[in-house]
Amino acid sequence: MSGLGKGITAASIGRILKNRGYGVTAVKIDPYLNIDAGTMNPGQHGEVFVLSDGGEVDLDLGNYERFLDIDLTSDHNITTGKIYRSVIEKERKGEYLGETVQIIPHITDEIKSCIRAAAHDATSGNGQADICLVEVGGTVGDIESMPFLEAVRQMRGELPDEDTLLIHVTLFPEDSMGDLKTKPTQHSVKALRELGLHADIIVGRGERPIGSQTKRKISAFCDLAQQGVISAATVPDIYQVPMEMEKEGIAEVLFQYLRLEPREADTRWYSLVSREYTNRVHVGIVSKYGVEDVYISIKEALKHAGRALSTEVKISWLDAERYEEPQLAEFDGILIPGGFGQRGLEGKIGALGYARTRRIPLLGLCLGFQLSVVEFSRNVLGWKDAISAEMGEGRHVIAILPEQEGVTDLGGTMRLGNYPVTLRENTLAMKIYGQKEIVERHRHRYEVNPEYIAEIEEGGMVFSGTWRNRMEICEIPDHPFFLATQFHPEFRSRPTRPSPPFMGFVDACRTRRSRR
Numbered sequence: 001m002s003g004l005g006k007g008i009t010a011a012s013i014g015r016i017l018k019n020r021g022y023g024v025t026a027v028k029i030d031p032y033l034n035i036d037a038g039t040m041n042p043g044q045h046g047e048v049f050v051l052s053d054g055g056e057v058d059l060d061l062g063n064y065e066r067f068l069d070i071d072l073t074s075d076h077n078i079t080t081g082k083i084y085r086s087v088i089e090k091e092r093k094g095e096y097l098g099e100t101v102q103i104i105p106h107i108t109d110e111i112k113s114c115i116r117a118a119a120h121d122a123t124s125g126n127g128q129a130d131i132c133l134v135e136v137g138g139t140v141g142d143i144e145s146m147p148f149l150e151a152v153r154q155m156r157g158e159l160p161d162e163d164t165l166l167i168h169v170t171l172f173p174e175d176s177m178g179d180l181k182t183k184p185t186q187h188s189v190k191a192l193r194e195l196g197l198h199a200d201i202i203v204g205r206g207e208r209p210i211g212s213q214t215k216r217k218i219s220a221f222c223d224l225a226q227q228g229v230i231s232a233a234t235v236p237d238i239y240q241v242p243m244e245m246e247k248e249g250i251a252e253v254l255f256q257y258l259r260l261e262p263r264e265a266d267t268r269w270y271s272l273v274s275r276e277y278t279n280r281v282h283v284g285i286v287s288k289y290g291v292e293d294v295y296i297s298i299k300e301a302l303k304h305a306g307r308a309l310s311t312e313v314k315i316s317w318l319d320a321e322r323y324e325e326p327q328l329a330e331f332d333g334i335l336i337p338g339g340f341g342q343r344g345l346e347g348k349i350g351a352l353g354y355a356r357t358r359r360i361p362l363l364g365l366c367l368g369f370q371l372s373v374v375e376f377s378r379n380v381l382g383w384k385d386a387i388s389a390e391m392g393e394g395r396h397v398i399a400i401l402p403e404q405e406g407v408t409d410l411g412g413t414m415r416l417g418n419y420p421v422t423l424r425e426n427t428l429a430m431k432i433y434g435q436k437e438i439v440e441r442h443r444h445r446y447e448v449n450p451e452y453i454a455e456i457e458e459g460g461m462v463f464s465g466t467w468r469n470r471m472e473i474c475e476i477p478d479h480p481f482f483l484a485t486q487f488h489p490e491f492r493s494r495p496t497r498p499s500p501p502f503m504g505f506v507d508a509c510r511t512r513r514s515r516r
């Protein structure tokens with residue numbers, strides 16, 4: 001079921017193999033009819049992750065990129081919508097001429113060929129993978145996931161035994177006596193079996209580790225070797241999961257079943273993600289969403305930077321519509337994330353003004369960048385009616401991108417993915433990136449209105465990153481750290497390569513903390 005940790009489980013297994021020198025890639029299957037996650041409400045489905053090719057995809061791809069340190073493409077997120085679209089397009093072209101087009105074999109064939117194509121995809125400099133992880137979202141027994149599980153069944157039959165491995169992730173709830181219950185697992189294994197699928201490994205998720213007695217029980221009931229029952233109790237930090245699974249001996253099971261040459265693990269990644277903290281900072285994020293899942297990549301990017309600086313980053317989520325300004329003074333830094341629509345707008349602008357005037361480190365991302373310009377226009381330049389064209393009438397210091405004018409379809413039509421940005425010498429941006437030309441991921445429809453750029457700069461705001469006439473980074477000089485970006489640096493942050501704006505921000509938070 002969703003929210004169980006299938007994505008982290010798959011990513012961790014990938015990491016375990018990658019630490020042994022195997023090339024690993026990953027595919028996420030989302031059994032919904034949307035073509036991609038772009039138009040879905042992040043408050044319900046979690047963050048929309050943006051890939052370098054501009055794909056707006058499920059947040060699990062973010063976990064794969066971070067755990068495996070690879071760049072994925074849109075083709076690595078398969079949805080029911082994409083599969084049906086492609087089959088229907090082929091039908092219209094006459095590719096199935098004479099045939100009755102059906103779920104089996106046409107939809108299942110399409111699923112298999114998409115999985116194969118993604119597995120063999122050696123783009124983005126990842127090289128050819130030895131192993132492809134395929135995460136099937138949803139719950140066994142759901143109507144939506146049936147064609148995907150059937151495709152998996154067929155694929156397992158077509159390939160040699162050692163070329164596929166089925167891992168089933170299940171929940172082990174606790175009863176009032178504190179005992180772990182195996183019934184849900186027994187039932188879902190039965191449901192899988194009815195579909196012709198037999199699990200080789202069961203990863204048991206619960207608040208507590210699964211003991212050997214329970215493992216024995218699962219092994220007997222579910223017809224698999226006891227070593228194939230892997231306990232995966234909740235841990236405080238997701239990056240510990242691969243290490244925990246290593247202790248369960250999963251690597252040996254993988255070697256045996258996939259007939260891989262057993263190799264010693266390179267443990268550098270483990271040392272990196274378990275580095276000790278010597279400092280601590282407290283960051284406030286002002287958002288209109290009640291769920292943290294909306295900003296997973298921001299949370300992770302703060303963690304990556306924090307680890308690199310041996311600083312634990314504690315995050316408080318402030319409701320943009322309800323927080324009180326004096327609350328902000330207690331933070332070592334304030335972050336205004338991306339977003340869409342009017343709700344919580346004035347709260348975010350208020351927080352930006354507070355950070356600017358009280359000299360609190362500030363990082364603004366996308367909408368946070370646009371609102372930094374709005375706040376500055378209102379309160380420094382005195383343009384009281386300054387606003388973004390997305391939000392209403394007034395002086396539009398933020399205007400629609402010219403190429404977006406007349407765009408009516410909402411799916412996949414924003415300015416998306418990788419674009420270059422040129423940095424200006426002697427600026428904070430240049431200092432934190434240490435190079436003049438950078439590339440970052442984007443997802444926006446609006447930009448700083450070119451008509452006002454000169455006046456805003458004369459007023460003292462510096463646009464330190466640009467792409468042609470497009471403003472990409474703004475900063476306030478004579479401030480400990482005030483930097484906002486039109487792009488989303490959080491999507492490129494990795495444990496091994498923390499994002500420069502996040503490094504600069506956490507470092508500034510640390511300085512503020514030490515001075516207090």
Ligand code: GLN
Pocket residue numbers: 337338339340341365366367368390443444445446447
């Ligand atoms: N809503 C703004 C735009 O479309 C900002 C988007 C974002 O924060 N991702 O430009």
